[in-house]
Amino acid sequence: xxxxxxxxxxxxxxxxxxxxxxxxxxxxxxxxxxxxxxxxxxxxxxxxxxxxxxxxxxxxxxxxxxxxxxxxxxxxxxxxxxxxxxxxxxxxxxxxxxxxxxxxxxxxxxxxxxxxxxxxxxxxxxxxxxxxxxxx
Amino acid sequence: xxxxxxxxxxxxxxxxxxxxxxxxxxxxxxxxxxxxxxxxxxxxxxxxxxxxxxxxxxxxxxxxxxxxxxxxxxxxxxxxxxxxxxxxxxxxxxxxxxxxxxxxxxxxxxxxxxxxxxxxxxxxxxxxxxxxxxxxxxxxxxxx
Numbered sequence: 001x002x003x004x005x006x007x008x009x010x011x012x013x014x015x016x017x018x019x020x021x022x023x024x025x026x027x028x029x030x031x032x033x034x035x036x037x038x039x040x041x042x043x044x045x046x047x048x049x050x051x052x053x054x055x056x057x058x059x060x061x062x063x064x065x066x067x068x069x070x071x072x073x074x075x076x077x078x079x080x081x082x083x084x085x086x087x088x089x090x091x092x093x094x095x096x097x098x099x100x101x102x103x104x105x106x107x108x109x110x111x112x113x114x115x116x117x118x119x120x121x122x123x124x125x126x127x128x129x130x131x132x133x134x135x136x
Numbered sequence: 137x138x139x140x141x142x143x144x145x146x147x148x149x150x151x152x153x154x155x156x157x158x159x160x161x162x163x164x165x166x167x168x169x170x171x172x173x174x175x176x177x178x179x180x181x182x183x184x185x186x187x188x189x190x191x192x193x194x195x196x197x198x199x200x201x202x203x204x205x206x207x208x209x210x211x212x213x214x215x216x217x218x219x220x221x222x223x224x225x226x227x228x229x230x231x232x233x234x235x236x237x238x239x240x241x242x243x244x245x246x247x248x249x250x251x252x253x254x255x256x257x258x259x260x261x262x263x264x265x266x267x268x269x270x271x272x273x274x275x276x277x278x279x280x
Contacts, residue, residue, distance in 0.1 A: 048163065053183060053213050062157055062181030063235070065214045093192040095160050112214050112233070121215065123161075131161055136215035 017071050032088035032098050040083050040122070041129045042076055050075070054109075054134045064135040066109040078108065079133050082120045097125045109135030137240045139193075139248040140169035141186050143259060151266035151273070159240055159276055160188040161212050164260065170218075172238035177231045190256055191276040193249045196220055200227060200242060220245075253277055 086102030118133035140150040143166040170177040206221040257277040
């Protein structure tokens with residue numbers, strides 16, 4: 001009798017776990033949990049990558065640009081704020097890593113059309129290193 | 137549908153050691169030439185990672201063929217996008233940076249992406265022979 005009760009409880013617990021897991025998976029398929037204390041690594045190479053494409057004096061076309069006066073320290077702070085407080089989602093179509101997007105509610109740069117950009121998108125690798133970051 | 141590219145000159149990359157992240161964001165950069173019907177969705181920004189683009193397009197076509205109702209390609213360095221929406225055996229294409237919507241048969245889109253991938257693979261192998269031996273390049277562009 002006790003054995004039957006134990007088996008029944010075990011099976012019920014297993015079913016409960018399975019249902020909970022599938023509900024979580026379907027509800028949060030593209031969402032990623034954010035960590036309020038998370039700090040990401042901005043390497044020299046990533047900084048060069050961002051500066052070449054998104055710095056105010058960059059000649060790259062079709063990209064958002066940071067506002068004049070941006071400095072490396074400001075960029076680091078903005079990236080960490082976006083990662084801590086932004087909306088996170090999995091990177092798309094086979095690209096690894098996580099995309100964070102955060103609205104600073106003030107102008108941080110310009111969009112690809114030259115309009116006001118208040119949001120920052122940060123792409124972070126699975127090694128917690130920034131791949132790119134740009135205003136939009 | 138005309139899907140093509142213009143690849144930038146690159147004499148600095150060591151193609152034997154490029155990683156998937158390099159291919160997704162930093163190397164094989166160039167322009168996208170993309171016409172559907174009379175609509176021109178080309179992007180001549182010069183920084184588009186072309187291996188990433190075609191690998192992503194191939195994944196998008198595979199998902200559409202498997203029944204996904206729509207898929208969106210996001211460019212790596214801007215919020216620009218290309219949206220593909222399946223309507224029966226056709227796909228409608230729209231972008232955030234070009235005007236209009238165009239339609240194409242799904243099998244034609246699939247063939248155009250396959251052709252783009254094969255041409256890019258041959259082009260890279262010819263320009264950078266070490267690329268042919270890099271498994272990550274093979275993974276994203278398929279075997280010859």
